[in-house]
Amino acid sequence: MSARAAESPDASVGRKALGLVELDRLYPGLVPSFVVLPVERLVENWLELKAGAEALVAEFCEGAVDDDATDDVAYGARETRLVASIALDDTVVAEALSSAAGWSSVSVRTSALAEDGAEHSFAGQYVTTLDVPVQPQPVRDAIRASVASLFSARVAAYARARGIEALELGGSVVVQQMFVGTTSGVLFSENGRGELTLAWSRSARNTTVEGENALELRVSKVADRPANLPAPERLLDIAVESETRLDRPVDIEWAARGTRLALLQLRPQTTVALDYELAWDCTNIAENYPGITLPLTYSFIRGLYSRVYPAFFRKLGVAQTVLDAKQQVFRNTLGYLGGHVYYQIDNWYEMVRMIPGPSSNQAFFSAMLQPQRTPGEAPRRRLGLKGAVTMAPLVGRLGWLLLRSNSMSKGFSRTFQKRLNRFESIDWASLQADAILSTLETMRGELLTLWATPVFNDLRVMIFHGLLKTYSFGPEQHADYLGYLHGLSDRASIAPLTALGALGNRLRDRHGSDATADSILSSPDWTATRLDIDDYLARFGGRAPDELQLENPRLADDHASLLALALGTDPEGRPPVDATARSIRGRLGTRFIGRNTRQAIDWRERFRFNRAQVYGLARTAYLALGRRLVEAQLLDAADDVFWLTEQELDEAVFGHAWSSDPRAVVARRRDEFTTFEARSLARRVVGSGLIAPARLRDDEQRTAAGMAAGMGVSPGVLTAEAIVVHEFDPTVDVRGKILVTSHIDPGWTLLFVQAAGVVTERGNALSHVAIIARELGMPAVVAAMGAVDALRTGQLITINGTTGDIDAAL
Numbered sequence: 001m002s003a004r005a006a007e008s009p010d011a012s013v014g015r016k017a018l019g020l021v022e023l024d025r026l027y028p029g030l031v032p033s034f035v036v037l038p039v040e041r042l043v044e045n046w047l048e049l050k051a052g053a054e055a056l057v058a059e060f061c062e063g064a065v066d067d068d069a070t071d072d073v074a075y076g077a078r079e080t081r082l083v084a085s086i087a088l089d090d091t092v093v094a095e096a097l098s099s100a101a102g103w104s105s106v107s108v109r110t111s112a113l114a115e116d117g118a119e120h121s122f123a124g125q126y127v128t129t130l131d132v133p134v135q136p137q138p139v140r141d142a143i144r145a146s147v148a149s150l151f152s153a154r155v156a157a158y159a160r161a162r163g164i165e166a167l168e169l170g171g172s173v174v175v176q177q178m179f180v181g182t183t184s185g186v187l188f189s190e191n192g193r194g195e196l197t198l199a200w201s202r203s204a205r206n207t208t209v210e211g212e213n214a215l216e217l218r219v220s221k222v223a224d225r226p227a228n229l230p231a232p233e234r235l236l237d238i239a240v241e242s243e244t245r246l247d248r249p250v251d252i253e254w255a256a257r258g259t260r261l262a263l264l265q266l267r268p269q270t271t272v273a274l275d276y277e278l279a280w281d282c283t284n285i286a287e288n289y290p291g292i293t294l295p296l297t298y299s300f301i302r303g304l305y306s307r308v309y310p311a312f313f314r315k316l317g318v319a320q321t322v323l324d325a326k327q328q329v330f331r332n333t334l335g336y337l338g339g340h341v342y343y344q345i346d347n348w349y350e351m352v353r354m355i356p357g358p359s360s361n362q363a364f365f366s367a368m369l370q371p372q373r374t375p376g377e378a379p380r381r382r383l384g385l386k387g388a389v390t391m392a393p394l395v396g397r398l399g400w401l402l403l404r405s406n407s408m409s410k411g412f413s414r415t416f417q418k419r420l421n422r423f424e425s426i427d428w429a430s431l432q433a434d435a436i437l438s439t440l441e442t443m444r445g446e447l448l449t450l451w452a453t454p455v456f457n458d459l460r461v462m463i464f465h466g467l468l469k470t471y472s473f474g475p476e477q478h479a480d481y482l483g484y485l486h487g488l489s490d491r492a493s494i495a496p497l498t499a500l501g502a503l504g505n506r507l508r509d510r511h512g513s514d515a516t517a518d519s520i521l522s523s524p525d526w527t528a529t530r531l532d533i534d535d536y537l538a539r540f541g542g543r544a545p546d547e548l549q550l551e552n553p554r555l556a557d558d559h560a561s562l563l564a565l566a567l568g569t570d571p572e573g574r575p576p577v578d579a580t581a582r583s584i585r586g587r588l589g590t591r592f593i594g595r596n597t598r599q600a601i602d603w604r605e606r607f608r609f610n611r612a613q614v615y616g617l618a619r620t621a622y623l624a625l626g627r628r629l630v631e632a633q634l635l636d637a638a639d640d641v642f643w644l645t646e647q648e649l650d651e652a653v654f655g656h657a658w659s660s661d662p663r664a665v666v667a668r669r670r671d672e673f674t675t676f677e678a679r680s681l682a683r684r685v686v687g688s689g690l691i692a693p694a695r696l697r698d699d700e701q702r703t704a705a706g707m708a709a710g711m712g713v714s715p716g717v718l719t720a721e722a723i724v725v726h727e728f729d730p731t732v733d734v735r736g737k738i739l740v741t742s743h744i745d746p747g748w749t750l751l752f753v754q755a756a757g758v759v760t761e762r763g764n765a766l767s768h769v770a771i772i773a774r775e776l777g778m779p780a781v782v783a784a785m786g787a788v789d790a791l792r793t794g795q796l797i798t799i800n801g802t803t804g805d806i807d808a809a810l
Contacts (some may be wrong), residue, residue, distance in 0.1 A: 014111030364466025
């Protein structure tokens with residue numbers, strides 16, 4: 001029977017055949033000519049064959065037939081007897097050959113009743129024979145193979161695996177003119193992300209259906225179509241039209257040769273991947289946001305990140321249309337899991353791919369960030385002529401900006417300080433509640449418009465540090481690599497430490513060597529001492545332990561802490577350290593690369609302090625707002641404001657809240673965060689499911705001893721007593737000991753530099769602790785996850801700041 005001659009084939013021919021008829025009606029000229037041969041006409045003994053085959057499949061699905069047995073009652077033996085009994089109707093086969101006259105070759109495939117269903121597709125389970133010569137015996141053999149596959153062991157196993165108890169056998173065999181394409185594949189109209197997915201191979205043989213390796217391309221349904229599609233764009237339009245017409249996703253088998261498109265099959269897509277996966281990594285960001293971070297801080301930084309990075313890419317010259325398409329990426333650079341701040345790591349790699357230049361940018365980023373897992377080697381960019389023409393100006397602009405990086409950073413510092421001074425002069429306590437939020441927004445706008453420069457400097461660090469680590473020195477030259485990171489030209493990061501030591505000596509001279517913070521605060525000389533304290537705070541008061549968490553007090557808030565830190569300094573000071581850069585022979589260009597790396601790190605340290613200044617201002621402003629809420633009897637204490645989000649504060653002040661009871665929100669969150677405090681999360685966490693964050697699992701490797709392998713970041717071997725510090729305590733005496741703690745941010749520096757060595761659970765070679773340790777000649781090991789639990793105070797340990805080894809005497 002010719003499908004074109006049939007008035008309306010009924011469902012007995014199977015969905016595949018019906019689908020071909022419908023495709024041919026809707027898209028004439030795109031479906032190669034075909035003939036549909038219903039099995040009840042094609043097989044003379046069909047009723048007998050059908051009864052025996054259905055019984056065999058049903059018994060197999062029930063488990064009554066052993067598919068592994070070799071005797072004559074096994075599935076294979078009974079299947080062989082049924083296949084041998086197939087009697088094809090010569091007249092029907094002749095009709096098919098007559099319809100195929102003039103065709104050089106055909107494909108022969110089944111259109112089984114069970115095939116292409118809404119729940120089960122049976123894709124790839126039935127026999128398809130390609131490139132069959134239009135000759136009686138080859139066509140007859142191919143038809144017999146298709147009929148036999150209706151009840152094959154492969155089909156029966158597919159059914160049993162899906163809980164199908166029985167199959168109704170029937171349908172037809174489709175003989176179709178062979179279309180020889182240069183590409184062929186399958187298109188799925190929905191992947192759960194609003195995208196079409198094309199899986200294809202560069203051959204006429206559609207290997208993707210057979211489960212073999214295939215190339216893959218995902219295309220947004222709403223964005224402009226990409227160039228260099230593997231098939232004519234009309235294929236994508238047909239998929240969308242078919243999905244709309246059938247009111248469900250579809251998959252289409254296709255082949256193409258140049259601009260010619262052939263539609264070979266259309267069926268309902270049986271599954272849509274509604275589960276999704278997200279990965280979060282805090283290896284780097286935990287240095288700035290350790291432990292529990294309160295909601296106001298998280299909402300504050302999330303807003304900053306979502307605004308700063310688009311400005312950075314605009315500075316690089318990335319088109320606004322591209323930035324608009326990536327807004328979801330910019331809004332989700334961070335994650336907030338159980339009160340902990342993470343990077344949503346895949347979105348950071350997505351941003352890295354937006355940076356003009358080679359695919360090695362991804363490796364450079366990994367070398368700088370040191371995440372727990374990397375996405376593997378980045379595919380080499382294949383731009384083509386059009387892509388190269390588009391990319392060339394961006395690469396040129398990036399090079400020009402790199403050459404101007406130092407002058408841009410100097411310009412940022414001048415402008416930033418002028419604007420910062422204006423906001424520091426504000427008396428936040430005298431502002432009305434709405435004016436506090438409005439002024440904060442103005443501050444964000446004026447200061448964040450500048451922040452593309454510090455982010456660009458981070459890119460400079462990434463590029464030159466990546467070159468230093470991956471080009472100049474191999475893994476076996478780690479000590480030489482660390483040597484090139486030593487010797488910063490601007491020792492601004494050391495200045496607070498030098499000044500603290502000088503302050504300590506003045507305090508001891510004035511109040512005696514046995515003075516304490518409490519005795520100085522109650523001393524008659526406190527007024528004179530206060531001048532020294534205020535002078536220090538005027539220069540370095542923005543520093544504080546965990547200073548990027550708005551809820552944490554600053555040095556200026558607690559004179560006792562600053563006095564304790566100053567009194568804890570060594571009166572003799574640390575031994576002088578050679579501050580010059582190491583001159584180590586490396587590959588061609590290593591000195592240039594090393595100099596640029598150190599310059600970029602210098603600027604990065606200064607920008608870190610500028611960032612702390614902004615956060616300190618924000619803390620002051622939010623505390624002023626908290627006092628307004630207390631006065632309005634909406635909160636119990638001013639610092640309760642840190643338990644609310646920016647949006648909740650905006651709603652309360654400007655009248656957008658559905659429920660105006662901030663006090664209840666704070667109480668509920670305090671209870672929730674109590675459970676967060678007791679929970680330990682890994683450095684890398686993965687979530688998957690219908691709502692990914694609802695099902696989290698740790699994705700981190702540790703040694704049998706409970707500690708992750710450490711990373712040496714400051715050379716030197718040291719044996720000393722360990723002192724394990726769980727939280728910042730300015731009174732703890734770490735002198736001559738190896739400080740072991742979970743993290744060290746810039747605010748911790750005032751404490752840890754009194755130690756002889758340091759071990760942290762977080763960090764990398766570019767962390768603040770690593771930079772300061774190298775400049776002070778202090779052995780340091782970072783990223784030793786689990787060290788706080790595995791080591792104990794008083795234990796004698798040996799650390800190697802080059803290899804990262806930690807040996808503990810039991």
